[in-house]
Amino acid sequence: DQQVKQNSPSLSVQEGRISILNCDYTNSMFDYFLWYKKYPAEGPTFLISISSIKDKNEDGRFTVFLNKSAKHLSLHIVPSQPGDSAVYFCAASAGTYKYIFGTGTRLKVLA
Amino acid sequence: DAMVIQNPRYQVTQFGKPVTLSCSQTLNHNVMYWYQQKSSQAPKLLFHYYDKDFNNEADTPDNFQSRRPNTSFCFLDIRSPGLGDAAMYLCATSRDIVGQGSYNEQFFGPGTRLTVL
Numbered sequence: 001d002q003q004v005k006q007n008s009p010s011l012s013v014q015e016g017r018i019s020i021l022n023c024d025y026t027n028s029m030f031d032y033f034l035w036y037k038k039y040p041a042e043g044p045t046f047l048i049s050i051s052s053i054k055d056k057n058e059d060g061r062f063t064v065f066l067n068k069s070a071k072h073l074s075l076h077i078v079p080s081q082p083g084d085s086a087v088y089f090c091a092a093s094a095g096t097y098k099y100i101f102g103t104g105t106r107l108k109v110l111a
Numbered sequence: 112d113a114m115v116i117q118n119p120r121y122q123v124t125q126f127g128k129p130v131t132l133s134c135s136q137t138l139n140h141n142v143m144y145w146y147q148q149k150s151s152q153a154p155k156l157l158f159h160y161y162d163k164d165f166n167n168e169a170d171t172p173d174n175f176q177s178r179r180p181n182t183s184f185c186f187l188d189i190r191s192p193g194l195g196d197a198a199m200y201l202c203a204t205s206r207d208i209v210g211q212g213s214y215n216e217q218f219f220g221p222g223t224r225l226t227v228l
Binding site: 002004009034036041042043044045046049089097098099100101102103104 | 120146151203205
């Protein structure tokens, strides 16, 4: 039973345009969400987070939006750059230090 | 730079031959995790150490064991690897301080890719 779902295995975006990566969850107890980026042959690295008390968090080109009623979050990258090409994982926590990860979305930014 | 190191990066073992993967960290984090990730799947938590306390996930097979001799090191032992255990194994760390909230990101090592022949 996948509690955190990333239904798009891959996404291609033109350089300079917006990338939108989506994540859905089923557990209403989740109250903290993270996005990780993973390059080939490297471990995932933390990108941005959001608490359930917020609906938006922004860090430079990266913005995460949370819609609690829809149990949906999204990561926006504007503008997209070729160096953003990676696999992006969302992860969720229900008030503990443990996280449930999604299956990831492979983003390819075309130059 | 503070980091999480995993050795080896690639490990080949034979069916049924015990294998040990290692993880070390210079972050001085009190929580260490082992994840298994198969192709196109989510990283799956096998177990974690909170300080010296071992916490096994309910669905982790008995074939998988772990040791944490000190704060910096953690080992994953696979007693009798099967073909289905071929995967990427990720070690991660985090700092959790009781009473100060648990919303801390995890720091990952580069992973060890295990091949079982």
